[in-house]
Amino acid sequence: MTELTPQxxxxxxxxxxxxxxxxxxxxxLSAGIIHEINSPIASIFSNIEVLEKxxxxxxxxxxxxxxxxxxxxxxxxxxxxxxxxxxxxxxxGVIRSLKIHARIEEEGFRETNFNDLLDDSIxxxxxxxxxxxxxxxxxxxxxxxxxxxxxxxxxxxxxLVNAAQAIEGEGTITVRTAMDGESVHLAIADTGHGMSEDCxxxxxxxxxxxxPVGIGTGLGLTISRKIVEDRHRGSIDFESExxxxxxxxxxxxxxxxxx
Numbered sequence: 001m002t003e004l005t006p007q008x009x010x011x012x013x014x015x016x017x018x019x020x021x022x023x024x025x026x027x028x029l030s031a032g033i034i035h036e037i038n039s040p041i042a043s044i045f046s047n048i049e050v051l052e053k054x055x056x057x058x059x060x061x062x063x064x065x066x067x068x069x070x071x072x073x074x075x076x077x078x079x080x081x082x083x084x085x086x087x088x089x090x091x092x093g094v095i096r097s098l099k100i101h102a103r104i105e106e107e108g109f110r111e112t113n114f115n116d117l118l119d120d121s122i123x124x125x126x127x128x129x130x131x132x133x134x135x136x137x138x139x140x141x142x143x144x145x146x147x148x149x150x151x152x153x154x155x156x157x158x159x160l161v162n163a164a165q166a167i168e169g170e171g172t173i174t175v176r177t178a179m180d181g182e183s184v185h186l187a188i189a190d191t192g193h194g195m196s197e198d199c200x201x202x203x204x205x206x207x208x209x210x211x212p213v214g215i216g217t218g219l220g221l222t223i224s225r226k227i228v229e230d231r232h233r234g235s236i237d238f239e240s241e242x243x244x245x246x247x248x249x250x251x252x253x254x255x256x257x258x259x
Contacts, residue, residue: 037095044088051081086127090157109256111144112152114184115177121156122175129164138176145184146256151227155236158220159188159248166192166246183234184254189247195240203238228252 055074062071122135163173171191178185195203204225228236234252 034095037091041088041091041095044084048081048085048088051077055081083127086124089124109146109148111146112149114142114145114147114186115139117149117153118156118175118177118186121153121160124157125160125164132170133164133167134170134172135160136172136174138174140176140178142177142179142184143254145252145254147232147252148227151231152252155224155227155250156186156188158224159250162220163188163190163192163246163248166190166194168193179254180251182254183251186250187247188250189245191245194242194244194246196242200238200240232256 055077059071059074062074118139119137122137126135160173160175167173167190173191174187174189176187176189204221225236228234228250232252233256234250236248236250238246238248240246
């Protein structure tokens with residue numbers, strides 16, 4: 001093994017310090033804005049529930065009548081409410097990511113239907129990208145998987161959104177599940193542009209993103225790795241080829257054996 005020169009060692013330490021300062025800055029920023037976002041989002045969720053109940057009351061009063069125009073308006077309002085709910089869930093997912101990065105939230109573990117959990121995330125992504133990206137499911141029959149549903153949902157969402165954004169024009173994302181010994185194996189493959197060798201080396205680094213300013217934060221995969229490896233004692237890796245797409249592989253134990 002080649003011994004580092006003093007100059008190389010200094011450069012390495014400087015790089016570590018830069019990374020540490022970057023993490024501290026992001027954590028402080030996260031903690032500062034979480035409270036500002038949480039309150040209005042909670043209010044919107046509450047208003048959505050009130051609107052849904054109010055629409056149900058109006059719909060019952062219209063039963064047996066021929067007021068077709070009013071019924072069409074009600075259906076339009078229900079559709080708009082569903083869009084707003086999905087939008088709020090996306091924002092809530094970002095908040096969870098910030099909490100994880102700032103280390104101010106611990107989620108509970110419980111036995112979960114892994115495939116159903118994936119479907120929930122797929123529905124969110126499908127709502128935004130379904131006009132150009134097809135999501136194919138190839139699920140195996142799985143036992144109950146012990147995990148933190150909210151945290152794993154955030155991992156799914158991060159990788160699915162990245163996959164959709166990596167596809168220029170129309171394409172396909174294939175989501176596969178299977179048991180691999182005592183662990184569940186999730187593979188998410190896209191037909192996107194793939195990654196260069198330089199990108200592969202940096203992909204899990206905090207702040208690194210290939211997306212335009214305002215599109216990505218550079219935290220999604222960093223946080224996903226923390227959730228999978230630190231919280232769930234699992235592994236996350238990938239294979240990618242320029243022009244051929246990328247496949248992410250996630251494995252977590254079916255039983256966490258936490259005490």
